[in-house]
Amino acid sequence: xxxxxxxxxxxxxxxxxxxxxxxxxxxxxxxxxxxxxxxxxxxxxxxxxxxxxxxxxxxxxxxxxxxxxxxxxxxxxxxxxxxxxxxxxxxxxxxxxxxxxxxxxxxxxxxxxxxxxxxxxxxxxxxxxxxxxxxxxxxxxxxxxxxxxxxxxxxxxxxxxxxxxxxxxxxxxxxxxxxxxxxxxxxxxxxxxxxxxxxxxxxxxxxxxxxxxxxxxxxxxxxxxxxxxxxxxxxxxxxxxxxxxxxxxxxxxxxxxxxxxxxxxxxxxxxxxxxxxxxxxxxxxxxxxxxxxxxxxxxxxxxxxxxxxxxxxxxxxxxxxxxxxxxxxxxxxxxxxxxxxxxxxxxxxxxxxxxxxxxxxxxxxxxxxxxxxxxxxxxxxxxxxxxxxxxxxxxxxxxxxxxxxxxxxxxxxxxxxxxxxxxxxxxxxxxxxxxxxxxxxxxxxxxxxx
Numbered sequence: 001x002x003x004x005x006x007x008x009x010x011x012x013x014x015x016x017x018x019x020x021x022x023x024x025x026x027x028x029x030x031x032x033x034x035x036x037x038x039x040x041x042x043x044x045x046x047x048x049x050x051x052x053x054x055x056x057x058x059x060x061x062x063x064x065x066x067x068x069x070x071x072x073x074x075x076x077x078x079x080x081x082x083x084x085x086x087x088x089x090x091x092x093x094x095x096x097x098x099x100x101x102x103x104x105x106x107x108x109x110x111x112x113x114x115x116x117x118x119x120x121x122x123x124x125x126x127x128x129x130x131x132x133x134x135x136x137x138x139x140x141x142x143x144x145x146x147x148x149x150x151x152x153x154x155x156x157x158x159x160x161x162x163x164x165x166x167x168x169x170x171x172x173x174x175x176x177x178x179x180x181x182x183x184x185x186x187x188x189x190x191x192x193x194x195x196x197x198x199x200x201x202x203x204x205x206x207x208x209x210x211x212x213x214x215x216x217x218x219x220x221x222x223x224x225x226x227x228x229x230x231x232x233x234x235x236x237x238x239x240x241x242x243x244x245x246x247x248x249x250x251x252x253x254x255x256x257x258x259x260x261x262x263x264x265x266x267x268x269x270x271x272x273x274x275x276x277x278x279x280x281x282x283x284x285x286x287x288x289x290x291x292x293x294x295x296x297x298x299x300x301x302x303x304x305x306x307x308x309x310x311x312x313x314x315x316x317x318x319x320x321x322x323x324x325x326x327x328x329x330x331x332x333x334x335x336x337x338x339x340x341x342x343x344x345x346x347x348x349x350x351x352x353x354x355x356x357x358x359x360x361x362x363x364x365x366x367x368x369x370x371x372x373x374x375x376x377x378x379x380x381x382x383x384x385x386x387x388x389x390x391x392x393x394x395x396x397x398x399x400x401x402x403x404x405x406x407x408x409x410x411x412x413x414x415x416x417x418x419x420x421x422x423x424x425x426x427x428x429x430x431x432x433x434x435x436x437x438x439x440x441x442x443x444x445x446x447x448x449x450x
Contacts (some may be wrong), residue, residue, distance in 0.1 A: 031354040031395045035420045039356045049319040049338035051417040057314035062097045068278040072286035081307030082108040084401050089429035091115050102305040106133040134158045138166040145169045145214050159207040169212035174233050176226040182218045202245040210247050216255025228284035235292035251301035260312035262349040262398045308401040315400025321392045332366045339370015339377040344406040346379050356393040359386030372411050
């Protein structure tokens with residue numbers, strides 16, 4: 001019989017808290033493998049911590065979105081949101097599935113072109129486009145989503161004298177009945193800014209080619225009905241544009257903001273129970289567009305800029321316990337070898353975290369800290385886990401979105417990222433950083449050398 005590790009007894013106050021209709025919490029279920037590959041084997045081969053992405057899940061998520069919308073509306077096109085995760089391997093999986101690219105900077109525009117996306121299939125969003133960005137987008141025939149009046153005037157200057165008109169769409173912000181309203185991006189519909197901008201574009205049809213209207217409600221939107229309201233208003237604007245300005249709108253872009261199954265901090269229900277089905281969002285948008293009054297055969301293309309909903313589920317962060325301790329109030333604390341520098345979304349999600357090996361049924365509320373010398377480095381403020389010890393391994397679920405584009409080299413270097421292909425074979429898609437890599441752009445003045 002294996003001897004159990006010694007745990008020093010402690011006395012601490014029990015705080016029951018409110019009763020829950022869900023009953024006692026279940027013990028943490030171990031996750032020993034990913035796509036058939038043992039977690040200890042991955043960590044032994046590639047080091048800890050380690051990001052792992054599942055190609056199978058990436059493709060499955062894409063196909064689920066297309067199925068939900070494509071069975072309800074005749075013309076649907078997904079545009080992969082590069083900022084969500086712009087590792088080339090991830091982007092190319094989605095492009096193989098048929099996705100266009102949605103970018104928000106010159107950097108992302110060049111990444112999309114480098115990944116083989118034709119300029120005509122790139123949507124250029126964002127409020128910070130420089131004159132050089134606009135010129136490059138016009139050069140490759142990307143669609144420029146106009147964000148503000150200054151950008152419109154800047155693009156008119158860029159377009160002057162060009163043999164081909166830059167293709168543009170207008171970003172519109174509107175009241176869809178949710179709070180807060182994202183009104184910092186695009187032209188407001190209700191106060192007339194959007195219509196005024198469309199009139200300016202109509203007056204410059206010799207220089208600009210209007211092809212679409214765009215609306216992005218926000219992030220992690222849990223109200224499918226809001227998308228129905230937005231689609232109704234955007235469709236009405238498109239019809240008015242065609243009737244009064246003689247400018248037919250070829251596509252309506254409803255943006256992204258679709259949630260993943262992650263649990264938001266402070267949420268009463270866990271993510272899988274709180275998040276509506278994709279079918280609910282698809283039904284709300286399709287019903288609004290089909291009933292908007294477009295003539296037969298003139299329905300606009302529906303564009304969606306999905307990001308989080310496509311990639312979050314496919315990402316895992318594997319790590320190792322460095323140490324355990326008791327806090328001043330008696331709570332159990334566990335220090336992991338990854339922190340918020342790698343798991344940026346820990347600031348707004350209570351990530352599901354699983355031990356790798358099987359434990360006894362004994363569990364205890366635990367605080368999970370990262371290794372950074374910062375008090376804000378908290379991976380989970382409280383989670384019921386078995387009594388983990390130094391050397392034990394854990395899996396963090398649903399980390400594919402934003403963590404690999406917002407991570408940072410703070411105190412520790414960024415680790416390997418591995419893609420498990422459809423056969424379960426691991427491939428390094430981003431190498432772990434080294435001190436040499438980190439210091440490569442640095443220069444030391446002569447008087448500080450030696």
